[in-house]
Amino acid sequence: MRLQKLEFSETRSFSSFFLDYIQKKDSLKPFYTRFPEVENFKAQIAEKSKAYSYTNRKILAEVLQKQYQEIDSSQEIKQNLNSLKENTTFTITTGHQLNIFTGPLYFIYKIVTVINTCKELKKQYPKYNFVPVYWMASEDHDYDEIKYFRLYGKKHTWETTQTGAVGRFNPEVNSKAF
Numbered sequence: 543m544r545l546q547k548l549e550f551s552e553t554r555s556f557s558s559f560f561l562d563y564i565q566k567k568d569s570l571k572p573f574y575t576r577f578p579e580v581e582n583f584k585a586q587i588a589e590k591s592k593a594y595s596y597t598n599r600k601i602l603a604e605v606l607q608k609q610y611q612e613i614d615s616s617q618e619i620k621q622n623l624n625s626l627k628e629n630t631t632f633t634i635t636t637g638h639q640l641n642i643f644t645g646p647l648y649f650i651y652k653i654v655t656v657i658n659t660c661k662e663l664k665k666q667y668p669k670y671n672f673v674p675v676y677w678m679a680s681e682d683h684d685y686d687e688i689k690y691f692r693l694y695g696k697k698h699t700w701e702t703t704q705t706g707a708v709g710r711f712n713p714e715v716n717s718k719a720f
Contacts, residue, residue, distance in 0.1 A: 550564060
């Protein structure tokens with residue numbers, strides 16, 4: 543199998559803001575504390591260790607366990623939820639705002655990436671636990687931000703008069719498709 547790698551910029555699919563961030567441009571450094579690289583997590587762990595009390599951790603674990611109570615969860619999920627009580631456990635979170643045509647593969651890629659990040663961090667920092675969290679921003683109200691996509695230089699827009707949480711919109715009701 544032949545593999546060809548492309549730089550993100552070569553795909554012409556990403557904003558200049560994103561490209562500047564992944565290239566660690568100096569102009570963006572004032573806006574984040576640490577770039578998310580494995581070696582930077584030592585300082586992140588030290589900082590976050592002081593930020594959350596046992597009481598808050600316990601409440602979080604109990605609320606999540608209650609939410610998962612009706613779901614047939616694997617032993618690993620149950621163990622992850624329980625480990626949130628421990629001051630040696632940290633969440634690694636990813637998520638995605640609803641968007642037109644980002645497709646299920648993009649979601650899967652993000653989920654797999656956060657799981658692999660947790661595994662890599664566990665190897666690097668074995669005395670700590672890392673729990674992957676995927677947040678789906680389905681309750682976002684910013685319709686204007688997600689109502690269009692660009693393909694081959696053309697902007698395609700989904701028009702609707704629906705209001706409220708975008709995740710509850712029905713694409714077949716009162717809509718004009720592209």
